[in-house]
Amino acid sequence: MYSMRHLEIMAELPGHTTLGSAASELRISESALSQAITTIERLAGESLCLRRKAHGFSLTASGHHFATRARKIMTEVGELSATFPQSDGKLRGPVRFGCFASLSPHLIPATLQGFDHPAVQLEVRVGTHDQLLPALRTGELDVAFVYDLALPAELDKQQIYRTEMQVVLHPEHRLAKLKRPLELADLADESLIMYESEPSTDYQMQLFASQGLTPKIVASVPQMILVSAMVGRGLGYGLLMRRPNNAEVSVEGRELAFRELKAPNYPNAVVAITPRGMRIPARVQALIDHCTCAMAESW
Template sequence: MTSSWIPPSFTLRQLAYLVAAAEAGTIAQAAERMHVSPSTMSDAITELERLLGTRLCVRRKSQGLTLTSAGDRAVADARRLLRDAQELQFALGTTAGELVGPLAIGCYPTLAPTVLPPLLSAFSTAHPQLDITVTEATQDLLVELLDSGRIDVAFVYDVQLPARVHRTKLFELPPHILLAGSHPLAREPFVRLEQLADEDFIMIDSPPSSTHMRSIFDARGITPRVRHRTQNPDVVRTLVGRGLGYGMLIQRLFDYSGATGFPVVMKDIVPAVPPLAVDLAWSTELPLTSRTEAVVAFARAVAWPEIPAVPET
């Protein structure tokens, strides 16, 4: 029986050059990443446009490369084809049950100290032939990276995630207050937000954490007096330790500030505030690879930190 399947006139290499150019924004940068000359890459994309019969991008020296609507579609489809081709290569080149190849993990920065150690130790040890890379980024950027296939999974907070992102809940963390060790409330078992309403607030300003915190204050009818904003939780701890204000964080990390002479203490909030769930997310529009399935199963099995319940009164 003669096959009716007709091979395409374009090549995977041409598709790879188009995707690289779209991600880099310029032919020159993309060519450098792909270790080819700019003219080679430019000619390949031009030939791809000729074979497809449509313009895929607009190239301007001063403004870089901009995809057309057809180019957007081509890049999205090209990523899937390249991903499938790569998976075929891995599948045929490895023994059954063996995990080999790249695994790109995304992580919201404040979650990294909690979720990365078990992944880069126990999981990596169990699958030594995996090439694991980690990208720390804001939540909106992590969703974009999932959509494009540039990362396979992402550890995120379960806030403002689009429906097209599938997720599995790993654990929950209630926010807590940070106070200087010398603060008058430092010896109290719990803290009410109303007790801090007139004090300076050191705010972690990185969505979705900041969005969640604002909702907590709004629910109590409190407008915090923000003295400083930062995306770095260590900056919050440092400034709080020096008595410059109080802070609110979600992640409960070991604190080294006592060694510097500026200790901080963590205090649960009463009445209890809603906890924030930590999820492992992946794209519903891309097929799961065996590597992605393995990291999802591992994350579900990890004994993530359990935070004691906070009194409601």
């Protein structure tokens, strides 16, 4: 019969290419890990891991299946402990959550503040969709907070807040002085400082393409804070999603002007995503619920 330690070992292996690395993470010796894998393989009745000197190791197809099942069981055990505590009724255990990079300065501090569960250990990862979604699939993350843009179907979503694209301008820009909502046609000949990160880049390009327009891109930068800094110096305009607690100044303290963008500015949302059908641990759901409340209070 497999022990919980056997399951913990197999759940850990997919994230490593050497036994030494896995052993270090599991806090056992490499020889002890090798012996444990041999024991697990004997119980399974087949090879789960290919071990080659000087070439590290790799899991067989059966090994990957075993590891996936082991990780699921470990998650469910953690859920059981969090849902049915034996004494004090507190939520406990790790929550590994990801956040889309441009959202992080607005969402992470507000979410961490007031999350009153000291026995829950929070670990944060910031990145793009290309970084967060694979980590969610492999179980490296429990939940990720992202824009509801081009998300695969195999994800469950919980809405955090509704949003839409808006225009950020230097206060002295001629378009900032208009009282009406801006149109894409107003912007087509202006200098756009593009936030270069999928799916945000595609979304901006699709907005222009939907009206047969092509933006005049003068710079593509990988950070939204850099977009705002360049706009603050009058180098162009930017497009970004409307968000709570958004300071109307750049990182250098220069004033910015935010203007509504007229249709076809399609409504969007920030969502918490988890693998489809996954039973969400109580401590993870508590974080999602707290984030939703924190964002609602920040508008």
